[in-house]
Amino acid sequence: MAAKTTYPHFVDPQDVDFTLRASISNLIAKTLNVAGVDADSKGFGIRELKPQNRSWVLSRMAIEISHRPSEYTPYNITTWVSDYGRAMSTRNFVLDCEGEVFGSATTQWSMIDFNTRRAVDLRYIAEHNDAVWAEEPPIERAGKLPAVDAEATTEHRVAYSDIDFNRHMNSLRYFDLMLDCLPLEILTEDRAVRIDINFLNETRYGQLLRIGYRNEGDRWEFEIATEDDTIACRTTFEWR
Amino acid sequence: MAAKTTYPHFVDPQDVDFTLRASISNLIAKTLNVAGVDADSKGFGIRELKPQNRSWVLSRMAIEISHRPSEYTPYNITTWVSDYGRAMSTRNFVLDCEGEVFGSATTQWSMIDFNTRRAVDLRYIAEHNDAVWAEEPPIERAGKLPAVDAEATTEHRVAYSDIDFNRHMNSLRYFDLMLDCLPLEILTEDRAVRIDINFLNETRYGQLLRIGYRNEGDRWEFEIATEDDTIACRTTFEWR
Numbered sequence: 211m212a213a214k215t216t217y218p219h220f221v222d223p224q225d226v227d228f229t230l231r232a233s234i235s236n237l238i239a240k241t242l243n244v245a246g247v248d249a250d251s252k253g254f255g256i257r258e259l260k261p262q263n264r265s266w267v268l269s270r271m272a273i274e275i276s277h278r279p280s281e282y283t284p285y286n287i288t289t290w291v292s293d294y295g296r297a298m299s300t301r302n303f304v305l306d307c308e309g310e311v312f313g314s315a316t317t318q319w320s321m322i323d324f325n326t327r328r329a330v331d332l333r334y335i336a337e338h339n340d341a342v343w344a345e346e347p348p349i350e351r352a353g354k355l356p357a358v359d360a361e362a363t364t365e366h367r368v369a370y371s372d373i374d375f376n377r378h379m380n381s382l383r384y385f386d387l388m389l390d391c392l393p394l395e396i397l398t399e400d401r402a403v404r405i406d407i408n409f410l411n412e413t414r415y416g417q418l419l420r421i422g423y424r425n426e427g428d429r430w431e432f433e434i435a436t437e438d439d440t441i442a443c444r445t446t447f448e449w450r
Numbered sequence: 451m452a453a454k455t456t457y458p459h460f461v462d463p464q465d466v467d468f469t470l471r472a473s474i475s476n477l478i479a480k481t482l483n484v485a486g487v488d489a490d491s492k493g494f495g496i497r498e499l500k501p502q503n504r505s506w507v508l509s510r511m512a513i514e515i516s517h518r519p520s521e522y523t524p525y526n527i528t529t530w531v532s533d534y535g536r537a538m539s540t541r542n543f544v545l546d547c548e549g550e551v552f553g554s555a556t557t558q559w560s561m562i563d564f565n566t567r568r569a570v571d572l573r574y575i576a577e578h579n580d581a582v583w584a585e586e587p588p589i590e591r592a593g594k595l596p597a598v599d600a601e602a603t604t605e606h607r608v609a610y611s612d613i614d615f616n617r618h619m620n621s622l623r624y625f626d627l628m629l630d631c632l633p634l635e636i637l638t639e640d641r642a643v644r645i646d647i648n649f650l651n652e653t654r655y656g657q658l659l660r661i662g663y664r665n666e667g668d669r670w671e672f673e674i675a676t677e678d679d680t681i682a683c684r685t686t687f688e689w690r
Contacts, residue, residue: 223496224483228613228655235611243464256463257522282497369630370637371475373468390609394655397610415468415634 212343214290215251217244221283229398231278234405235385238273241303241315242382244287248301253337263324268381269298271407272352273315277400279307290343292316297329299338302347316347352406355444358433360422364391368417378412379419384443387421388432392447402450410441452583454530455491457484461523469638471518474645475625478513481543481555482622484527488541493577503564508621509538511647512592513555517640519547530583532556537569539578542587556587592646595684598673600662604631608657618652619659624683627661628672632687642690650681 219240227233232240249255249266259265279285285307292300298318305313321330332338364387372383384407389397413419413436423432428449434442459480467473472480489495489506499505519525525547532540538558545553561570572578604627612623624647629637653659653676663672668689674682 222483223486224479226615227610228615228617230615233611239464243462246463369626370467370632370634371473371626371630375466375468375470377468386609386611390611392610394610 212341213252214288214343214345215248216286216288217247219285219287221279221281221285223281226281227397229278229400230281231400232280232283234275234278234389234397234403235382237275237278237305237313238271238385238405239382241273241287241305241313242268242317244289244303245301245317245319248289252341254335254341258337259321264330265322265324266319267322268317268319268409270318270352270409271315272317272349272405273303273313274349274402274404275305275313276402277312279312283307285312290345291338291341292345292347293342294332294338296331296333299332300347300351302345304348314348316349316351318351349404352408355406355408355431355446357441358422358424358431358444360433361424362391363420363422366419366421368413368415368419370415373415376412377415379414379417379442381409381443384434384445387419387434388423388445388447391421391423391432392430396449404448404450405445406448407443407445409443413440413442452581453492454528454583454585455488456526456528457487459525459527461519461521461525463521466521467637469518469640470521471640472520472523474515474518474629474637474643475622477515477518477545477553478511478625478645479622481513481527481545481553482508482557484529484543485541485557485559488529492581494575494581498577499561504570505562505564506559507562508557508559508649510558510592510649511555512557512589512644513543513553514589514642514644515545515553516642517552519552523547525552530585531578531581532585532587533582534572534578536571536573539572540587540591542585544588554588556589556591558591589644592648595646595648595671595686597681598662598664598671598684600673601664602631603660603662606659606661608653608655608659610655613655616652617655619654619657619682621649621683624674624685627659627674628663628685628687631661631663631672632670636689644688644690645685646688647683647685649683653680653682
């Protein structure tokens with residue numbers, strides 16, 4: 211059934227960073243959780259797909275956050291699937307506190323069949339088709355990000371606490387790794403930010419990741435790669 | 451008001467590890483969250499204490515987990531304050547799925563006054579006194595753990611994603627650091643485990659932590675310390 215659906219949220223103590231506002235990773239985590247819950251509730255989520263040995267894979271995301279809500283603040287995440295092609299579906303999100311929008315996101319997903327390791331043709335997924343609400347994404351979609359000519363790097367070995375049921379790094383952990391590279395001052399101020407992410411390849415338990423980054427003014431570009439130079443993701447943070 | 455209170459929970463996809471069961475850290479996180487929510491609801495939680503520049507500090511914890519619930523399983527956490535002295539309060543927890551107990555925990559807390567940097571005399575906190583439910587802890591309290599003669603170590607620098615509002619390492623992150631040192635096989639099997647933790651000193655943003663550990667049979671002892679040998683915590687995992 212075509213619908214925009216709103217999910218109530220609350221900034222709990224475990225959601226905030228040292229500024230006592232919801233952290234960027236936490237807002238992204240909640241947003242992506244809503245994608246899962248909404249797809250499940252409409253009959254095309256991972257709960258339905260798992261027995262068919264299929265799953266959704268997040269390919270690109272853009273999110274703009276004008277300010278981060280404080281601890282104990284109720285807020286809403288509204289989501290809808292705006293459109294899809296053969297291989298890619300676009301899901302959108304608006305985050306608001308009492309009607310005042312403080313965040314907007316748009317994401318592109320493909321559905322993978324683990325038996326064939328190929329993308330499923332979305333045109334034949336009736337529940338997904340029925341859910342489409344033809345309203346444009348609230349912000350520009352994430353573009354294709356170029357390679358990053360890193361001027362600094364850190365390392366991280368993919369550990370137990372990072373992995374999902376496939377023993378792949380949980381995408382959300384990349385945000386922690388990247389945000390941990392930033393000077394604390396950027397995160398102390400509650401500045402507006404746009405983040406563009408391209409997820410390119412999975413990384414696995416035990417792999418050593420290289421987090422390379424480059425900073426010019428308010429722009430930070432990241433590239434996370436494995437030892438054999440497989441690119442896991444590229445991300446741009448643009449502070450405003 | 452004296453009461454044991456039960457809080458309903460659910461194992462969401464973001465709560466599980468690669469075995470598709472709630473992770474040990476997640477069960478500990480949920481348990482400690484319940485401590486905060488219950489204390490807040492009874493008028494002696496951190497929401498009340500913050501304006502007075504006071505807070506609860508977790509000193510020791512013991513938890514026994516017989517098995518970990520699977521994704522999409524509802525469960526309950528029941529909590530009560532069993533007793534307290536001048537400086538230390540004991541809060542207990544029982545975790546059950548449809549009445550079948552799978553986890554029990556007992557924790558010891560002191561209340562710190564940040565103005566004086568000293569423990570508050572709990573005998574004068576009326577709301578806390580009124581909440582006591584005189585039922586013994588469900589498991590033996592955590593004892594005082596001795597120094598660990600480490601046979602292996604890893605390192606971790608305290609980063610943005612680790613810290614709380616005081617820019618101290620969030621206690622829950624220690625569990626991730628320790629569990630990440632274990633062979634994946636131990637975490638693959640859903641074995642019963644008892645965990646004893648002593649929290650000794652806070653660690654701060656930017657400090658380099660040394661995670662030392664020692665294994666004998668089913669027993670793993672951990673000690674986390676800073677570069678200047680301040681001990682942050684000691685923990686024993688005893689698999690059964």
